[in-house]
Amino acid sequence: MKIFKTILCIIFSIEVLLAITLFLVNPDVMYVVIGIIFAFLAFWSFKSSRKHKKKGHQNNNESLNLDSAIKDLSTEIAGKIQFATPELTEQQQRDYEAVKEAERMSSNPKFHRTFEEEELSFDFEEKWGSQIHFLESEMQKKYSAAAQAQDYDTAIDLAKEALTLYQTLKTFCYQKGKGGEIYFQDIWEYMHNSDSEVFSYKDTIDRRIAYWEEMRTLKEETLSLIASKRGELLQKDIYSLLPSHSKNNIQKIIRELESDGLIHREKKGSTYLLIAK
Known part of the structure; x- marks a missing residue:
């Protein structure tokens, strides 16, 4: 019982x-x-x-x-x-297939790795993860700080430090063999977005440094030009005096100079009179 x-x-x-x-x-x-x-x-x-x-x-x-x-x-x-278990909708399935087809047709090498290559990259990260993730974190922190800097000199210096860390990370990965090389390439050298199929993290930093250097030069030229006109320069006329720079960038610099207290803008008709302090 x-x-x-x-x-x-x-x-x-x-x-x-x-x-x-x-x-x-x-x-x-x-x-x-x-x-x-x-x-x-x-x-x-x-x-x-x-x-x-x-x-x-x-x-x-x-x-x-x-x-x-x-x-x-x-x-x-x-x-x-x-x-x-929820299944993919027809639209989600079509989107997924479209993404896979785009990757198949892409010129980006990261989408054409063999299984063996992916295994090498995985094994490398498993073995050296703590070291590479530390360098990656420091590199990204420097670049993020550069993007938030209040002046162009600081931004450029921080971005260059990020580039130094980028090169350190690349050297470390490449010295560890094929797995490290593949890992670094797929994460940092073979990046992609809707505008470009292949670009590197270094390309992104280089472009920002070039932009900040241009803006730094433009700021110096704009302030010097305004000061030389002794209160007789109209904002609508300044664009033709700086032909190598875009109107948007010039406007941005004028707002920065005014915010920094280096110039004063006085309303005159449909434009402004630019006066150096």
């Missing part, structure tokens, strides 16, 4: 655990009800089997096979769990 009670407890425990699992995967009352129904059926089958034994009508083909029942139940629940 104790054996049958133990079996019954096991059946109920399994059913309750399965019901809880279904509820966590998909919190629908229906799945909890299904679990309870299965528990009730197991109990009912057990009682029915006991009654048949008391009456002496045992039938081996109709006896309850607990292992089989549990296996069938697990299969059914697994099927329901799989069914509950």
Whole structure:
């Protein structure tokens, strides 16, 4: 009798655990009800089997096979769990296929790595992760600080420090063999965006340094020009006097000079009179 009670407890425990699992995967009352129904059926089958034994009508083909029942139940629940997993919509599937096709047709080498090359890169990162991630973090911190700097001299200096760290990281990776070379290339040399299929992190920093150097020079030229005109220079006329610079950049520099307290703008008609302090 104790054996049958133990079996019954096991059946109920399994059913309750399965019901809880279904509820966590998909919190629908229906799945909890299904679990309870299965528990009730197991109990009912057990009682029915006991009654048949008391009456002496045992039938081996109709006896309850607990292992089989549990296996069938697990299969059914697994099927329901799989069914509950959200699938990609048709649009998402098309977008995914479009991305994969774009990568296949891209000239960027990172999209054409062999399995062996990817494994080499993975193994390298696993072995040297702490060192390379430290250098990467420091490099990005320097560049971020440069982008937030309040003056062009500071921005340029910080960006150049970021470039030094970039070269240090590259040297470290390349010295560790093919895996390090592939890792560095795919992360920092074979970058891509909607405007360019291939560019490096160094290219990005170099472009920003060039921009900041241009703006630094423009600021010096603009202030010198305004000072030389002794309060007689109109803003609408300054653009033709600085033909090698864009109008947007000149306007940005004028706002900076005014914010720095180096010039004063006085309204005159539809434009401004620029006066050096």
